[in-house]
Amino acid sequence: MEKQTHYPMIIGDQEVTSGSQDLIDPATGQVFATVAMGTPEDVDKAVTVAKQAQKEWAQVSFGERSLAMLKFADALEQKAEDLAKLESVNTGKPLKLSQGGDIPFSIDNIRYFASVVRHQEGAAAGSYVGGYTSMIRREPIGVVGAITPWNYPFMMAAWKIGPALAAGNAIVIKPAPNTPTTTIELAKIALESGLPAGLINVVTGEAAVGEAICNHPDTRMITFTGSTRTGKRVMELASQRAKRVTLELGGKAPFVVFADADIEACAQGAVAAAYMNTGQDCTAATRFYVQNEVFDQFLERFTELTKQIGMGKPFDADTDIGPLVSAVQRNKVHGLVEEARQQGIKIATGGELPDGDGFFYPPTILVETPQDANCVQEEIFGPVVVVNRFTDEENAIALANDIPYGLAASVWTTNVQRAMRVTAAIEAGTVWVNDHLPIASEMPHGGFKQSGFGKDMSQYALEEYTIVKHVMFDNTGDQRKAWHSVVFGD
Structure with a gap:
């Protein structure tokens, strides 16, 4: 060529x-x-x-x-x-x-x-x-x-x-x-x-x-x-x-972590699910709901792994995420992060515009955000996620479904019965169990709701x-x- x-x-x-x-x-x-x-x-x-x-x-x-x-x-x-x-x-x-x-x-x-x-x-x-x-x-x-x-x-x-x-x-x-x-x-x-x-x-x-x-x-x-x-x-x-x-x-996929899940596997999976393609993926995990008992443990490990992500030029071997696609997209992403900052939402890592050429933006974690905030309800389409708490299974399902979108979701648990109940209850076209993002040509891809x-x-x-x-x-x-x-x- x-x-x-x-x-x-x-x-x-x-x-x-x-x-x-x-x-x-x-x-x-x-x-x-x-x-x-x-x-x-x-x-x-x-x-x-x-x-x-x-x-x-x-x-x-x-x-x-x-x-x-x-x-x-x-x-x-x-x-x-x-x-x-x-x-x-x-x-x-x-x-x-x-x-x-x-x-x-x-x-x-x-x-x-x-x-x-x-x-x-x-x-x-x-x-x-x-x-x-x-x-x-x-x-x-x-x-x-x-x-x-x-x-x-x-x-x-x-x-x-x-x-x-x-x-x-x-x-x-x-x-x-x-x-x-x-x-x-x-x-x-x-x-x-x-x-x-x-x-x-x-x-x-x-x-x-x-x-x-x-x-x-x-x-x-x-x-x-x-x-x-x-x-x-x-x-x-x-x-x-x-x-x-x-x-x-659009999509705004929930990533639901129950207390019995393998937290290390969850944290590792979260990094790929949230940041692949610099978060510019309609099935990317963007809303993390973590049960109270393991919230701090998950957040600490997820934040640690997020800080290790290599951001750089597309052709560099050690690059994990590249730039956003355009200046317009970077301004949109940063604008939503700044809005969250002004609302007093805690930022565990990221959230700052880097110096230099290109449209780069760092992986960013917003913590314990209101469910009605724009960063929860609207598709950001960048490497920005929210990590929130839930109490029990009913609460997790309600939070996962409480948005206009329904493209994808994942459930993390070692309890098979719970996995069956929750995957049935979540309104999304694809629901993964103990993973997030894999697709197959033989399986359908499409959404619920908007x-x-x-x-x-x-x-x-x-x-x-x-x-x-x-x-x-x-x-x-x-x-x-x-x-x-x-x-x-x-």
Whole structure:
């Protein structure tokens, strides 16, 4: 993969270079490249070529579709090292996270959908009404519009593209304007691998491009990952034409520690759960609820481990967390910490803006915060957590559920019965027991409440990108149908 200074849009098999916006390296604050800036007219061109490509792709057999996607995944794997480096430059995340997590997991996700399309499930064909045979078909939706966020740009693109293509759709995808590079490269690699032109189209730009995708009469589904506020706008626009919508929105995951838990394991797990990707993760543990009996023990060890985290440049081997993605994001994070400080909330560690270049922010722990404080109720999306107390199981569940979001949570206990009760009671799409963050391509990812609806990953995601059709055959050839007698009494 050659080093580029300008990244074009990909529409069909064309590289479109109109417009230009600077791309900033979060670790230095300096421009490292530019990207094309699309318009609603570019969206219209992309949807037009996607619509044509989709008609042909939908006719391809499941086996051929699977093979084409597997070749695509192989082509991505051949360029995985370059993709990981580019992802880290564009987002500021540690290279070891891109190399060991984001890129290989995304490729695995595409391979998963390449395989699962060959084993689709549904009701067995049979005579549910006497004299007739019913069968289920899963049809592609058509052109899917996708809008993805800046925290995991390559992974979120793969999560949308995998099920969309497997189901027989084409896709027009808008990456976040500040982190488009690996999505553009993904679309180029798709063409190089032999996937038909027009199946994956990338239109870069600001909100007007996203709105054009949502409004276009020929996008029949909108899939969005991002903030709850923007997700509501996406849903509003899509509703004008009754489009299918999936939304993976904000999160504020509770991390519930009971007194019988292994506190060392909890503290070690808390560090990864809170600070991976510099806390810019909708499933990150951000609200720690610790039972009174072990509160001080947990807080002391968690704080000690937090102070040992290596914050630095993405390509340094000893870097655990890199910078936040932008100056705007750092100002937002620091503003919420300053608000907590002004409210008299104790800060166990962190909370100060560091000197030097880049958008770095230290891991920060706020202690015993009011449940109604913004730092508890609102998504901070940075390396900032709150550690609060709870008394008993009922209290823990009430606190865990007392927010607008419900994307993820974890429960830490050695009591299996308690784990079963609490995981059932917590309102979240994923609940881990004695761990936090692991995901699998075979398992669904999505939320409750204002964390959205619909699923990424798994068989459930493939179903989101299809329309179920009932086909019914007359077995008898008898022109005088039984139902005719029922309806007309003859």
